[in-house]
Amino acid sequence: MAKPWAELSPEEKREERFKRWLSPPGVKFASPQAEKVYKERVTRFIKAFTLQKPDRVPCILPTGFYAASYAGTNLGEVMYDYDKMKSAWRKMMHDFSDADTYMPPALVPPGRSLEAVDYKLYKWPGHGLPKTTPSYQAVEGEWMKPNEYDALIRDPSDFWLRIYLPRIFGVFKAFNTLNPWTSFEEIATTPFIPFGNPEVQAGFNAIMKAGTESLKWIAAVGEVAGESLAMGFPGVMSGLAKAPFDTLGDTLRGTQGVMMDMFQRPQKVHEAMERLVPIIIEGAVAAVANAASPIVIMPLHKGADSFMSPKQYETFYWPTFKKVVMAMVNEGIYPMLFAEGSYNKRLDIIGDFPKGSVAWYFDQTDIFEAKKKIGDRCCIVGNVPTSLIMTGTPQQVKEHCKKLIEVCGKDGGYVLAGGANVDEGNPENLRAMMAAAKEYGVYK
């Protein structure tokens, strides 16, 4: 009889999750051939991730929102028109049929849901940014005030509902008049009263509208994602998690705010990050629970070389980040750590994970140096420069990939990928990446 989940070792848990990735329950493959290539592809990734030699170097094409421009539409349009979204992403799936993986449109946000709640944290095409801008962008700001650390630390959910959300959802403005939900005890009387406030009610109505809209959106995204699995394309990113320092610095205190806090209230910063750790872990575990692949990507922001000193990184960034990563590893999840910007001055410490348990995905880091320093412990992913893919020739891209494969691909443990995602540009450059993986990446 199988051991209960809680009694499995981290390796056994991961093995179970990898098995599920190889034979995802409920997926009906379009053909025996599709099933065959699906399993080949997944095996290729699993081997590279766990530092073995696959049949050849796997490749992740950096196609975030590329499908939109490729199909002649744009992000702004597909955020509102799900039929256009579906057809654009389908076109990408069919035209790049030899790719090792496929990114469904799950990162395209539902524009109407955001509008329904009057979302203030981001700008997107046609909403604060020019209609044709191929990306959305976060609005830097002090969304949490310096004197609100104690509220966050005491009860994060309450802080979110009554302090934070009223700022980032315009329609929740009156939610700062609510009592904590914990005020409902014994036979409830007065705690109902704030919910009679028409402004509060309007807030609930708005988020219900966002919910209804999001069901349409997820149906469209799910349709494409399901098709891609059936066609034999594994997904490599089932969920997203953040480092606690980034949660604080990106969308709560803001970059400026968190940096001041490092001097003015360092203890509070540490306490708040510790408080966020279990919440982030819970989110990551939930994200992979029903997904095929056990991969969670962590986009890392404020710990890059240009943001803080090595000492600040070790003091403020690394400890809680490592806790989150290790908790995932212990749950059998495979974290892909995406170091945006450069991580050249972090290479001496970031390999400190159990051998073969994480992948480091590099953007602008010296990846050859990274291979040397941490390649014996971590899978290396990356890093054809975004600028090269967007402005170079296919031949240049192919040459660059060749070099990456030769150096980083040596002895396995490597996945060819971009630096950041490309949103526009010559499709032949993406094909050149795939061609390079096939031509130069075969292990003999």
Add this chain to the structure above:
Amino acid sequence: MSGDFVNLLADLKEEEVLKLTQQRLDSKEDPLKILEDARKGMEIVGKRFAGGEYFLPELVFSGELLAQVTNIVKPHLTGAGVQQKKIGKVVIATVAGDIHDIGLNIVDFMLDVNGFEVTNLGVDVPIEKIVKAVKETGAPVLGLSGFLTPAFDAMKETVEALEKAGLRKNLKIMIGGGQMDDEVRKYAKADAFGKDAMAAVTLTKQWYGVK
């Protein structure tokens, strides 16, 4: 006292700096002298940043200290302050379609403490506004910042617009930020790519012919 103040600010000793600011005002010292010392302190901060001893958090915090000192001193200022003599003008902006300003503000700070008069146009700046600013200031140096890939085309179009307006010939253009590199520099037909704020200072000094 003045030397202490400069070093305390450079060392980011918040409490001491603020206390000393008040003491100097109480002892009827010329408020302009305090601001001049604050500027000297910031110069040291800039040097430490350039030297790799300080990073972004120190820069941000020093900016906050300067703002606090200025706020305390301001009510005591009588006549107009003496303008520090500047080496020359530089216009900087984050290009259209991009709202990132962290890198832009570091460049602003570093150029400023190195003696340049900076016109910072902010983020998501329309091409026409950049052309207008270059024309009106007559600045011979322009810095374009961008974080994301949409900036590639925005930079290219900005450079083209400057050409069209007949302003390109006597203008040096540097680019930097996020996904920018020398490939993008070629693509946008700018003069130089700088990988950080120090590079922006080095390039500007070089173009101005100062050491």
